[in-house]
Amino acid sequence: MSLEEETWPSVLDYLTEKLKKINLPHQVASTKSFEGKISKVMENLTIRKKIATYISKCAEVHHNKSGATASRLRDQGNEKFKHKDNKGALKLYTESIICAPEFGPELSLAYGNRSATFFHMGEYTAALKDVEMALKNKYPRNLEYKIMQRQAQCLIRIGCYNEALEVLNNFDKSVEAAKLTEEKKGSVIKDVNAMRQELEGLLKRRPSGERHTKDNLYPHLINSSLPYASPKLTLQTSDDRTRGRFVTTEEDIKEGEIVFSEDPYSSVLLPDQYSSHCHHCYSRLTAPLPCKKCTQPRYCSSECVHQSWIYHQYECGQLDLLHSIGIGHLALRTILVTGMNKFEDIRKSTRNGCYSCSNDDEYSRVYSLVHHCDKMQEDEMFQYTVTAALLVTFLGKRTKFIFPNRSPTQPPDDDEDDDLVYYLGGLILRHLCQLVGNAHAITDLRESDNGDVQQVRLATAIYPSVSMMNHSCVATIANQFYGKHLVVRVIRPLAAGDEVTNCYGPDFRRHSYQERQEMLLGQYKFRCLCSACSDSKERNFTRRFKANKCDNCDGPVIDDNCIDCDTTVKLPVNYDDEISAVVGQILDLDIHRDNHQHLSSQQVKNQLDQLENCEKKLSMMLYRHNAHLAQVRDMLAKAYSNAGEYKKAANISRQSLTSTMERFGPRSVEVGHELLKLTDLLLAQMEIQKFEVDENVLLESLIQARDIFEFNYSSSCKYCVELNQKISLLKPM
Secondary structure: OOOOOOOHHHHHHHHHHHHHHHOHHHHHHHOOOHHHHHHHHHOOHHHHHHHHHHHHHHHOOOOEOOHHHHHHHHHHHHHHHHOOOHHHHHHHHHHHHHHOOOOOHHHHHHHHHHHHHHHHOOOHHHHHHHHHHHHHOOOOHHHHHHHHHHHHHHHHHOOOHHHHHHHHHOHHHHHHHHOOOHHHHHHHHHHHHHHHHHHHHHHHHOOOOOOOOOOOOOOOOOOOOOOOEOOOEEEEEOOOOOOOEEEEEOOOEOOOOEEEEEOOOEEEEOHHHOOOEOOOOOOEOOOOEEOOOEOOOEEOOHHHHHHHHHHHHHHOOOHHHHHHOOOHHHHHHHHHHHOHHHHHHHHHHHHOOOOOOEOOEHHHHHHOOOOOHHHOOHHHHHHHHHHHHHHHHHHHHHOOOOOOOOOOOOOOOHHHHHHHHHHHHHHHHHHHHHHHHHEEEEEEEEEOOOOOEEEEEEEEEEOOOHHHOOEOOOOOEEEEEEOOEEEEEEOOOEOOOOEOOEOOOOOOOOOOHHHHHHHHHHHHOOOOOOHHHHOOOHHHOHHHHHOEEOOOOOOEEEOOEEOOOOOEOOOOOOHHHHHHHHHHHHHHHOOOOOOHHHOOHHHHHHHHHHHHHHHHHHHHHEOOOOHHHHHHHHHHHHHHHHOOOHHHHHHHHHHHHHHHHHHHOOOOHHHHHHHHHHHHHHHHHHHOOOOOOOHHHHHHHHHHHHHHHHHHOOOOOHHHHHHHHHHHHHOOO
16 A cells, blocks of 8 residues: 555544544553553554555655766756756756765766856856855866866956955866866966956955855844743743743833844644755755765755754655654654753653753753643544654664664563653654644745745744743734744733733634634643633624624624613614625626726726716715725725826725724734835825825835835745835935
8 A cells, every 4th residue: 555545644533433443542641641542552452454455555765876867857947948948047057966976976067067057147156156066076086177167257346356266276286187188278277377467456446255155134132031032031930730831021222122143943844845944954955965875965065064964864755754754753853852861860850850951951941842632532642643653663663763773683671672762752642642733833934926925834843932922812912034033023012010911813803712712722732711702892893894883983893882981772573684685786896807908998987987986886885994894995096096096096095004004903914915005005196196295104104114024024025025115215205
């Protein structure tokens, strides 16, 4: 049976149903210790056989290096390069690098060819790094002079003149080793001398620069009670078991202030991001570097290759298995980054229940995270335990992590080995249960084909300090990621003594009260009692945007009662029919159809008149921030804009902006997009219609939009770049 036919979830379901007959899931759930649960599962022959079979099936897929494949890919890249298809060549040279064995000529040749492609594309820093990797991997001596010329040219173009001179001063040995004809040798030396003269002239006009290194965009925060947190925060513990540990402020905190700046203890890149992001730091790849042994991960630098080997040495060539077990991969990665020596040191204290959380012991802060295993269903607990058994079997049978000194032919010491395997399996199971409520998604921005910018999930991680924040459906913070580094800012001012809360997903602005409670109880095993859940009026927040209008105060009417003035409002029997009739008129207009260029000016005017009339009717019946009314206004603003009536479009757009702010909050991305629409309309009034516009209002709106996108995304995102260009044009005016 292939992996496609038998997935790990299907194996788990099979074992759960089969072993219910002997009551094993109940026995496992009833066993108190994690280690005991692992022992129960691994003593079962059916489970052991299934685990062994599954591991073997996963191992059938190989990710070995191949010099022949690397050579073929490089030849294909050469053809692309000859036809000036630099992007195509770049892709093929990169695949050649990934496939090339650690030893032999293919790796250095692929680096050399990719450096030429980068050079032709004007990517001189990337080209320079590839030259250095080619030389490091023993680029053929007879060709070395060519790549050294490119190295010097790259250094000149990035302003590192002194370093370029050093390269040229060592050039003679490479020319001699090439054994060129006298004519060719003379031509090469002539070119090099010309470069030396160019460098001497450049150094007279301007000083030599140094290679640019990336500056950290985030601060290093020091806090004695909560590592990687602002010193204005403190960690407290509640007598209420549900609340547990929580974070409060000791001083006032301003809106936008950074309160956490933390690297994850452990993290795992999602498989669909392997080709685009570094396997270790999750930065976007320009010139990927390979693992020395397998073809799966890719890295942004030699430093990341080296640092990842701490854990990747045990995962190398085995990632298909680890991908297939989902969040379990992160539980295993947590074990690998901690190291076997640490587990030997704490073995006695963990078993005695006296391994306590300490800020001086990074692993203890992960170990002490809440796991809620006592609240899990029997089947759920059983399947987590079997998954942990699979992972610890993998470590014991397929890696040297647990038994580094044992040879393949050495017989196991059953009792001693089983004891160690159960202990480590118990730790994996503990982390699996913790991840249900403590795993964080690492996200990045990606621009789609139509130009929209979306957040996509890159990886899953454990941030021990950030995990100390309790949930509230009314969050006080927002996250930003720089690779895998997490920066947390407050989204509104906090007074001394306020609790700093995170939203675990169910946000009061986007999910109904019922949806939030179901989501939180299902995954996190608690009922939320935040202000949005405990206040009966706030529970109806999302329903406001589907409400009719109160005749008394214009507030939202929900269940025949006005939320704002608490007046009973009995709507006419045919009220909904009237609204449906107006909506029907709008649909009949077919305003979204792309045939407006074929309509006469009178037809366009008639459409606008009808749409205006519909908007007026709906605004008399629906609450002013009703989502359906907002959609109609958005249609009307677009129709005005298409007709060149930018002032009217801007007035309607302001109403949409107010409703969006009420619905999603002033710092939301949705408000940012509404501001983009409004500022485009105001600019059109100025530039196309030559109407007077309050430039201060326009400038403030542009700055507000930029600040929103910078807060939610980053200053380098597409929207911030475009907005900064507009701001720079307006500021001198």
